[in-house]
Amino acid sequence: MIRSSRVELRRAAVAALALAAVAAVIASAVVAEVRPSRLLDPENHAAVRALVRGLFPPDLSPSFVRVAAAATLRTAVIAVVGTALSLAIAVPLGILGTATLFRRGPLTEGERRTPSALVLATASAAARAALGFLRAMPDLVWALFFVVGVGLGPVAGVLAVAVSYGGVLGHVLAELFDTVDPRPLEALRSTGATRLQIFVFGIWPQALPSAVAYVLYSFECCVRAATVLGLVGAGGIGYELALSMRLFEYGQILTLIAALLALVWLTDAASGVLRRLLRANVPAGVLGHRRLRAVPPRASRATAAAAVAAVVIACAAAAGLFDRGVLDADAPRRMAGFVRGMFPPDLSPAYLATVVAPALQTLGTSVIGTVLGAILGAILGVAAAAPHAEDDRARRAAWLLRQALRRGCRFVLSLLRAVPEVLWVVLVFLVLVGLGPFAGTLALGVHTGGVLGKLYADTLEEVSPLVLRGLRATGAGPLHLLVWGAWPEARRMLISYTVLRWEMNVRTSTVLGIAGGGGIGIALYNAVQLGFYPQAATLIGVIYLMVAATGRLGDAVRRRLESASLHGGRR
Amino acid sequence: MIYRLDAVGKVYPSRRGDVTSLAQVSFEVAAGERVAVIGPSGSGKTTLFRLLNATLRPSSGVLRFHGRDVASQSPREARAMRRRIGTIHQQSLLVPSLTVLENTLCGALGRWSLLRALRSTFAPVRADVERALAALERVGLADKRDARADELSGGQQQRVAIARIVMQDPEVILADEPLASLDPALADAIAALLLGLAGAGRTLVCTLHDTARALALFPRVVALRAGHVAFDAASEAVSPAVLDELYRGAPLAAAALPPTRSRDPVVAC
Numbered sequence: 001m002i003r004s005s006r007v008e009l010r011r012a013a014v015a016a017l018a019l020a021a022v023a024a025v026i027a028s029a030v031v032a033e034v035r036p037s038r039l040l041d042p043e044n045h046a047a048v049r050a051l052v053r054g055l056f057p058p059d060l061s062p063s064f065v066r067v068a069a070a071a072t073l074r075t076a077v078i079a080v081v082g083t084a085l086s087l088a089i090a091v092p093l094g095i096l097g098t099a100t101l102f103r104r105g106p107l108t109e110g111e112r113r114t115p116s117a118l119v120l121a122t123a124s125a126a127a128r129a130a131l132g133f134l135r136a137m138p139d140l141v142w143a144l145f146f147v148v149g150v151g152l153g154p155v156a157g158v159l160a161v162a163v164s165y166g167g168v169l170g171h172v173l174a175e176l177f178d179t180v181d182p183r184p185l186e187a188l189r190s191t192g193a194t195r196l197q198i199f200v201f202g203i204w205p206q207a208l209p210s211a212v213a214y215v216l217y218s219f220e221c222c223v224r225a226a227t228v229l230g231l232v233g234a235g236g237i238g239y240e241l242a243l244s245m246r247l248f249e250y251g252q253i254l255t256l257i258a259a260l261l262a263l264v265w266l267t268d269a270a271s272g273v274l275r276r277l278l279r280a281n282v283p284a285g286v287l288g289h290r291r292l293r294a295v296p297p298r299a300s301r302a303t304a305a306a307a308v309a310a311v312v313i314a315c316a317a318a319a320g321l322f323d324r325g326v327l328d329a330d331a332p333r334r335m336a337g338f339v340r341g342m343f344p345p346d347l348s349p350a351y352l353a354t355v356v357a358p359a360l361q362t363l364g365t366s367v368i369g370t371v372l373g374a375i376l377g378a379i380l381g382v383a384a385a386a387p388h389a390e391d392d393r394a395r396r397a398a399w400l401l402r403q404a405l406r407r408g409c410r411f412v413l414s415l416l417r418a419v420p421e422v423l424w425v426v427l428v429f430l431v432l433v434g435l436g437p438f439a440g441t442l443a444l445g446v447h448t449g450g451v452l453g454k455l456y457a458d459t460l461e462e463v464s465p466l467v468l469r470g471l472r473a474t475g476a477g478p479l480h481l482l483v484w485g486a487w488p489e490a491r492r493m494l495i496s497y498t499v500l501r502w503e504m505n506v507r508t509s510t511v512l513g514i515a516g517g518g519g520i521g522i523a524l525y526n527a528v529q530l531g532f533y534p535q536a537a538t539l540i541g542v543i544y545l546m547v548a549a550t551g552r553l554g555d556a557v558r559r560r561l562e563s564a565s566l567h568g569g570r571r
Numbered sequence: 572m573i574y575r576l577d578a579v580g581k582v583y584p585s586r587r588g589d590v591t592s593l594a595q596v597s598f599e600v601a602a603g604e605r606v607a608v609i610g611p612s613g614s615g616k617t618t619l620f621r622l623l624n625a626t627l628r629p630s631s632g633v634l635r636f637h638g639r640d641v642a643s644q645s646p647r648e649a650r651a652m653r654r655r656i657g658t659i660h661q662q663s664l665l666v667p668s669l670t671v672l673e674n675t676l677c678g679a680l681g682r683w684s685l686l687r688a689l690r691s692t693f694a695p696v697r698a699d700v701e702r703a704l705a706a707l708e709r710v711g712l713a714d715k716r717d718a719r720a721d722e723l724s725g726g727q728q729q730r731v732a733i734a735r736i737v738m739q740d741p742e743v744i745l746a747d748e749p750l751a752s753l754d755p756a757l758a759d760a761i762a763a764l765l766l767g768l769a770g771a772g773r774t775l776v777c778t779l780h781d782t783a784r785a786l787a788l789f790p791r792v793v794a795l796r797a798g799h800v801a802f803d804a805a806s807e808a809v810s811p812a813v814l815d816e817l818y819r820g821a822p823l824a825a826a827a828l829p830p831t832r833s834r835d836p837v838v839a840c
Contacts, residue, residue: 011693398646470664470732473624474739475654475681480688484677487692488668 025371031357032364032441033518038433047431054250064252067240072259073318075236078154079226079267080315082161083219089134089166094173097127098203100182101195107185128174134167136547139225140422140511140521141540143232144528149335154319157234161222169218173211180206216271223267227260228422231515232525237263242426253427257419264418277304341533345541352538355523359542362519365441366509366550370502372441373448377413380449381456382482384409410457416450421508425515440517444505455497463489492561503547503554510543572638573743573774574600574623579632580798581618592618593798596632600776602742605769607785607806608778610795611818616778617661619795620747623776624658625649654681657741659765661748663728665735667721671712674720674731675703678738706737710764726757733764744768746777750784762788782814 038044100107102124108117143160150156177199185202193201230239237260244252316322384406419427424443433439463486471485513521520539527536581593593615600606608616621627622634625641634641636652644652657678665674679699680688691699707713710730720728729749736744746765750758758781766788769775779785785792786806794801794817801817802809 014693466660466662466664467666469626470658470660471666471677471680472626473653473656473658473660473664474678474735475650475652476677476688477650477685479685480680480683483685483688483692484669484673484680485666488666488673491668 025367028364028367030364031360032368032437033361034368034441035433035438038438041433044432044434048428051250051253051431054248055254057251058254058258059249059251060255064255068237068252068255068259071230071235071237071240071256072263074154075226075230075238076223076263076267077315077318078157078161078229078234078236079219079223080312081158081319081321082165082226083215083222084312084316085158085162086166086169086218086222087215089162090131090168090170090173093127093131093166094170094177095199096124097131097170097174098177098199099124099128099174100178100185101199101203105182107182107189107195107198128171131167131170131174132548133544134163135171136167136507136544136551137164137540138507138511138543139164139229140232140514141524141543143229143234144525145335145338147233148338148528150331152233152235154235155321157226157229157236158319158321160229160234161225165218165222165225168221169215172214172218173207176207176210176214177203213275216274220264220267220271223264224418224420227263228420231422231426238423241423245426257427260423261415261418265414274304338533341531342537342540344534345537346532346534347538351535355520355538355542358513358518358520358523359546361437362509362513362521363506363546363550365437365444365512365517365519366502366505368441369444369448369509370498370505372445373452373501373505374498376416376445376449377452377454377456379453380409380413381453381460384413384453384457385460386478409453413450413453413457416446417454418450419447421447422512422515422517425512425517430516435516435518437512437518440509440512440515440519443512443517444509448501448505452498452501456494459490459493459497460486496558496561499554499557503551506550507543507547510546572599573602573604573636574598574776575633575635575638577633577635579622579629579634581615581622581627582630591798593622593629593795596795596798596800598793598800598803600774602774603772604791605766605775605789606777606791606793607789608776608793608795609780609782609785609817610778610801612780613797614795615798616795617747620658620745620776620778623743624656624745625652650681654739655741656743656745657736657739659729659732659736659744659746659749661751663720663725663732665720665728665731668719670717670719671707671723671731671734672700672703672716675706675734675738676700678703678706678735678740681739703734703738706734707731709737710734726753726761729753729761730764733761733768737768741773743774743776746775748778748780750779750781758784782818 096102099105102108102117102120108121139160142164143156146156146159146163150159180203184206185198188198188202226234226236226238228238230236231242233239237256241253241256241260244250244256386402386406421440421443424446425439428446429439429442433442467489468481468485471481476484509519509521510524511521513519513523514525516522520543524536524539524543527533527539576597576599579593579596580591583590583592596615596619608619610616618627622629625636625644628642641649641652666677669677676691676695676699679702683691687696690696695703704713704716707716710733712727712730712734715723715727720731723731733749744765749761749765753761762784765775765777777785777789786809790806791804792806792809793803796817802813
């Protein structure tokens with residue numbers, strides 16, 4: 001007997017899945033209007049060459065440097081205040097949304113179902129649903145909404161960041177609170193502690209290090225998000241970039257990109273320092289399974305908190321949040337009018353028929369963008385993680401070469417990651433392939449490649465060196481080690497990250513259209529700009545459904561992968 | 572001569588100063604010989620083994636394999652050498668997420684082209700599978716072929732490691748504490764398996780901390796202490812007094828492991 005039935009069965013399942021995946025990718029490529037021939041068009045090449053030539057020399061005139069600095073500062077300010085406000089949404093909704101406190105698990109078992117408990121359980125479920133909705137809407141869509149409410153300017157950007165990242169962060173916090181070790185909580189409950197006490201003394205201390213890490217990490221995301229909000233009127237780097245592109249002032253572009261990269265890298269570095277300072281670290285992909293305690297002394301924590309508060313208040317003032325007239329009596333009325341105008345949504349068959357094509361295009365873009373990103377990320381990530389032969393240092397030249405390759409790939413990955421998808425569309429792909437979903441797809445692929453490449457490299461580097469040593473002893477070469485050692489060890493994590501990224505890309509794809517990248521975004525942008533609110537409502541509903549459905553699908557896949565890796569797991 | 576070591580030394584550079592693991596080690600191993608290496612913890616046994624299977628290079632002295640100096644080897648030649656040497660490690664170094672059969676197939680990695688290695692991940696060549704199954708039969712694990720390596724007990728994992736060696740079919744078998752953490756009955760069974768493999772003209776070099784077993788099973792014993800060869804003698808010439816002398820005194824500190832990297836959260840924006 002050469003093959004057992006279990007292996008045979010698994011192989012058949014894998015083959016069927018692979019076939020379905022190939023079919024999905026081909027269908028996606030068709031609807032996303034993938035046209036590789038456009039990449040070879042000499043006319044487009046000439047345009048790109050003109051752009052690249054135009055980048056030099058960068059515009060470093062004092063007047064423009066002042067403009068760039070002001071734009072960078074404005075973007076940073078939006079991100080800081082947006083993050084601070086997002087906490088005000090995320091923390092209360094996250095706590096209320098914690099299922100173990102209000103809805104299920106050992107803490108609610110055996111409790112009498114009093115009316116107030118029922119109300120709390122319902123409120124808790126509603127909080128989770130609200131977080132899900134806030135999170136499902138792309139930040140640019142929120143920005144469109146707030147521009148209607150408070151007008152063009154940084155305040156609209158701040159509110160958009162606060163609401164959409166409040167949703168993301170609140171969801172993460174609720175999951176963190178849900179997955180803490182339940183034993184201390186039961187012990188607390190047995191002493192007669194109230195829910196609030198259980199939270200304060202049982203859940204909060206356990207979740208804190210991971211929570212801090214995620215808040216800082218969310219701040220990094222907010223900075224990237226803030227750079228693109230300019231496109232819909234919040235001002236800042238994104239706005240200046242789009243403006244310079246439109247004016248063909250390519251010399252300014254390079255200056256602005258340098259400012260953008262400096263801002264993003266500075267944020268990452270600052271957040272990294274804070275994380276190390278607070279010892280707030282989480283293993284990738286796992287919510288709160290490894291907890292680190294050691295926190296710096298109370299005094300330095302108080303100083304740090306005061307410093308952060310001062311920065312936030314200064315930024316809020318700079319963003320004009322305290323200006324009179326920003327949140328005038330009319331603002332809520334305008335937003336309410338906007339929302340009222342959306343009901344009833346336009347559900348006429350004729351309109352729905354026009355929504356189908358862009359919606360499919362958006363899905364197709366997300367699939368192809370993710371596939372391209374996974375390929376790009378795999379190439380760069382594997383090169384960035386190329387393991388050292390264990391005694392490589394002895395061979396100085398080989399060691400230096402490999403080190404240079406690793407560093408180089410890490411740098412390219414961080415460059416791809418630093419520029420948000422929407423800006424990739426504006427800066428590169430509109431010129432390279434023209435308006436349309438193909439530009440959006442390529443932009444998505446490039447940025448996703450940067451994100452996935454880093455995750456792939458980190459995951460591959462975590463593969464136990466002992467396992468690889470065992471294989472190396474059989475005379476296996478480096479690529480053999482990758483195929484037979486690193487891949488089987490890391491594949492679940494790699495697939496899980498890729499699926500997670502695809503879910504996020506579905507959301508991103510919905511707004512690429514605003515920058516000219518095709519899909520449902522442009523329809524939404526037009527509907528809002530022209531005041532067709534019932535149609536806008538329909539589009540928002542469709543976006544929510546797409547994001548929620550793919551999120552469910554992705555969750556199911558990842559849960560399967562995780563349970564499979566836990567089964568029989570040694571670590 | 573399979574191995575010839577002349578004043579071989581190994582120094583690990585570290586931030587707190589260099590750590591000397593082996594110094595001035597000289598001995599020879601002839602084809603078909605069975606040699607036990609003994610010595611207290613930290614005496615350099617594992618480092619010696621990693622030098623012998625070419626996953627480390629000596630920092631001083633000359634190590635010859637079949638008369639060739641390993642220091643002049645290219646990575647490709649080092650791999651070719653490793654292919655001829657089967658290594659069984661102290662703790663089993665199987666790939667936890669692969670099945671028993673797949674882990675056994677890994678023994679052939681050194682012979683496979685990259686293409687065959689790729690193809691074998693989903694559709695291994697029939698001849699390879701038959702050889703791997705025969706190897707598993709030999710260690711009594713054929714019925715576990717589709718179990719994941721991390722579902723096995725320690726003794727079972729050690730037997731898979733031996734099946735991998737059978738698959739590899741090397742000239743030299745290096746076994747680093749293959750009997751550690753096994754119960755006595757299992758240890759006897761595994762020792763018999765190893766000696767059976769060595770019987771067929773293969774050379775066997777094995778470290779053991781169980782000196783009684785080393786003396787009973789192996790005709791020759793090389794003893795290490797603090798990175799030096801304390802003695803190299805026929806088993807019957809080793810007296811209890813000599814052993815007592817070898818193991819007395821404070822053990823050296825174990826070589827420090829590289830620090831594990833802490834990790835940033837997922838970058839997802």
